[in-house]
Amino acid sequence: xxxxxxxxxxxxxxxxxxxxxxxxxxxxxxxxxxxxxxxxxxxxxxxxxxxxxxxxxxxxxxxxxxxxxxxxxxxxxxxxxxxxxxxxxxxxxxxxxxxxxxxxxxxxxxxxxxxxxxxxxxxxxxxxxxxxxxxxxxxxxxxxxxxxxxxxxxxxxxxxxxxxxxxxxxxxxxxxxxxxxxxxxxxxxxxxxxxxxxxxxxxxxxxxxxxxxxxxxxxxxxxxxxxxxxxxxxxxxxxxxxxxxxxxxxxxxxxxxxxxxxxxxxxxxxxxxxxxxxxxxxxxxxxxxxxxxxxxxxxxxxxxxx
Numbered sequence: 001x002x003x004x005x006x007x008x009x010x011x012x013x014x015x016x017x018x019x020x021x022x023x024x025x026x027x028x029x030x031x032x033x034x035x036x037x038x039x040x041x042x043x044x045x046x047x048x049x050x051x052x053x054x055x056x057x058x059x060x061x062x063x064x065x066x067x068x069x070x071x072x073x074x075x076x077x078x079x080x081x082x083x084x085x086x087x088x089x090x091x092x093x094x095x096x097x098x099x100x101x102x103x104x105x106x107x108x109x110x111x112x113x114x115x116x117x118x119x120x121x122x123x124x125x126x127x128x129x130x131x132x133x134x135x136x137x138x139x140x141x142x143x144x145x146x147x148x149x150x151x152x153x154x155x156x157x158x159x160x161x162x163x164x165x166x167x168x169x170x171x172x173x174x175x176x177x178x179x180x181x182x183x184x185x186x187x188x189x190x191x192x193x194x195x196x197x198x199x200x201x202x203x204x205x206x207x208x209x210x211x212x213x214x215x216x217x218x219x220x221x222x223x224x225x226x227x228x229x230x231x232x233x234x235x236x237x238x239x240x241x242x243x244x245x246x247x248x249x250x251x252x253x254x255x256x257x258x259x260x261x262x263x264x265x266x267x268x269x270x271x272x273x274x275x276x277x278x279x280x281x282x283x284x285x286x287x288x289x290x291x292x293x294x295x296x297x298x299x300x301x302x303x304x305x306x
Contacts, residue, residue, distance in 0.1 A: 031121075
């Protein structure tokens with residue numbers, strides 16, 4: 001993308017992101033009465049949890065429909081949604097899309113189903129909302145830098161718990177239930193789809209987020225350890241590395257899966273992230289530099305203009 005194309009894309013993507021994480025939060029909230037045993041009638045709590053599951057299914061069907069419409073009717077549809085990315089999203093959406101209705105019909109009162117619905121939607125909503133909040137923080141400010149690290153640590157812990165630890169326990173509980181009920185179709189497709197979804201969660205959510213989060217901690221530690229008499233060049237270089245790590249961490253929350261199918265080009269000095277003031281503008285420009293193919297201007301000159 002050119003800078004103007006990226007800014008136009010980001011401006012249109014912003015309201016979409018707010019809608020996505022709000023929908024996930026609302027869907028997860030519907031499961032809380034069942035999980036906490038709120039209310040006198042358990043069937044009411046189960047019905048609310050079902051509404052949360054249907055909300056997630058509605059979002060996923062809408063997302064897949066939009067994806068296929070763009071692929072079929074837009075001239076650059078295949079560029080916007082490459083084959084590999086389409087496959088990954090189909091794997092991601094397969095859990096609720098294929099098992100949602102059957103689970104509602106036969107296991108609507110099973111609290112494990114309600115926990116799965118809550119965990120997956122709440123984790124996604126939290127990670128996405130934290131991503132939006134951290135775009136607004138100026139990491140050159142020590143206080144906001146600490147906020148940035150704390151928020152992303154919370155998101156990372158949430159992902160590890162909901163996508164690995166609790167996910168393994170809940171799916172195993174469901175598999176045992178299917179086995180005892182001799183529900184062989186549920187067991188077969190449940191295991192198959194869960195394996196695919198587990199791979200997606202680890203490769204696209206946990207692993208890249210962890211690696212880039214650790215990298216950001218290392219870079220930020222170098223920045224915070226600079227002595228008061230550090231030279232301007234050294235301080236400027238440290239800020240550049242800090243902003244680059246911040247951009248990579250933000251990118252990991254949403255688009256890290258692209259790295260599985262795209263060979264990263266060698267980064268030249270002209271493609272390095274310039275010294276920025278931080279905040280959302282800095283985040284957007286840093287991410288633009290990450291995605292752009294080439295630049296016809298001197299990066300340090302551009303940083304002075306900013």
